[in-house]
Amino acid sequence: MNFIIWIVIGGIIGWLASLVMKTDAQQGLFLNVVVGIVGALLGGWLLSPLFGTGTINGDDFSPLSLLVSFLGAVILLAIVNLVFRGRAR
Numbered sequence: 001m002n003f004i005i006w007i008v009i010g011g012i013i014g015w016l017a018s019l020v021m022k023t024d025a026q027q028g029l030f031l032n033v034v035v036g037i038v039g040a041l042l043g044g045w046l047l048s049p050l051f052g053t054g055t056i057n058g059d060d061f062s063p064l065s066l067l068v069s070f071l072g073a074v075i076l077l078a079i080v081n082l083v084f085r086g087r088a089r
Contacts, residue, residue, distance in 0.1 A: 009056050010036030013066070017073035021081065035073050043072020 011029065014036030018024040027035070037056075044055040053064045055072065 005061075006037060006056060007033055009061070009066070009069075010034075010040065012036065013039065013056070013070050013073050017070060017077055020074055021077040023077055023081070035076060036069070039073025039076040040069035041072070042076050043068045043070075045072075046075065047071055 011033040014027075014032035014034065015024070017035060017039060018027050018032060040055040044058060047068045048054060051064055051068050053062060053068060055065050055069045058065070
């Protein structure tokens with residue numbers, strides 16, 4: 001059941017991050033899910049110690065953990081834009 005929640009919440013987080021980074025037209029549903037889940041891993045690695053919370057990948061569905069996962073997805077998209085386009089939008 002947690003896997004299905006990861007996919008749904010990861011897709012929503014990835015979609016919101018792609019809206020913020022203006023890459024929504026380039027991504028489909030699958031990439032939104034991947035960005036959300038991988039961004040949550042990145043957020044857990046980088047931001048969880050700063051905020052003192054987990055992420056959606058750690059079975060923590062508090063508002064703060066969703067924020068950390070979202071910020072991780074935004075950071076992931078910024079890194080991808082920087083590498084492939086030469087600038088972070």
